Amino acid sequence: MKNSLAYQYGYGLFETIKVESSKLLFLDDHIERLASSATQINMPVEPLKNLKNRAYLYIKENNIKNGILKIMYIKDTNYKVEFLYRENPYSQHLYEKGFKINFSDSKRNPYSNMVYLKTNNYLENILEKNNSKSLGFHEPLFLNVHNHISEGATSNIFFVKNNIVYTPSINCGLLNGIIRKNLIKFCKQNNIQLIEGEFSKEFLLDCDEVFVTNSILEIMPVSMIENNSFNIDTYNLTKEIYNKFCDYMRKEG
Structure with missing residues (x-):
């Protein structure tokens, strides 16, 4: 990881998605923008295949009902997708x-x-x-x-x-x-x-x-x-x- 372009230079993209009652709001729009952006910076879109199912599987396996899901698409030794979760800070x-x-x-x-x-x-x-x-x-x-x-x-x-x-x-x-x-x-x-x-x-x-x-x-x-x-x-x-x-x-x- 330390030798990756993502770690050293921030080579990658991300999307931040609201989770509400186990639903990922505007997920299709986020994935579409992520794929379009990837093409513009010469990242392949193939690793984004089935991303919608993978995102829902992540929140299901982690019992996430509400909050924020961050999808990161990065250039490591290869191209990979990572998921992160945090709570919604806005009251x-x-x-x-x-x-x-x-x-x-x-x-x-x-x-x-x-x-x-x-x-x-x-x-x-x-x-x-x-x-x-x-x-x-x-x-x-x-x-x-x-x-x-x-x-x-x-x-x-x-x-x-x-x-x-x-x-x-x-x-x-x-x-x-x-x-x-x-x-x-x-x-x-x-x-x-x-x-x-x-x-x-x-x-x-x-x-x-x-x-x-x-x-x-x-x-x-x-x-x-x-x-x-x-x-x-x-x-x-x-x-x-x-x-x-x-x-x-x-x-x-």
Whole structure:
């Protein structure tokens, strides 16, 4: 293992999947993204064969009902898949209070293919998230090199103004999160106007509602961006999306 590219250089990919009542939410989407990413970094897809059955076998054998399953696909002496489990750290209390986020000094580079892949080389995200926590925030938000809003360290961001939902487009240099992808699809199916594009920090701070998404958080309201407060009690559209999308997710996912 110590001589492997995975150990020495982080050569590999991962997916983080929510386990709820012994169901792996959006597992097919996660496997599809993993296989697509593997092809882009010259890793064979053959070792991912029957991955869905193997993932469910792992949670069954380990009696996992709820929590988080991490699937790692790495380059060791050969290519292999590993499973890891951890508990979900997010409580209902946090959803009631909302996330506090700050702007990272690091910039996303939309010209690098790596920002679009979920690789094991995650050090920048970890360091920036730890720095945010030390300052009293939950999540850092990255701008890209053109000073457009990009993504959080572990999340995608959405914002609402005049009942229109906005989110940065993929070419802003971000990972197309599984919840992001499905939420965009959901909004289109439910006639909720959503615009993908390039947005400034000033536009974000002038919005009425802000929330972040990932496969574990699902939809988390944002109550503060640095020293700018948002009243999540007035988040009417976010609440509507959250309630309807949760039902959709448990049917589709």
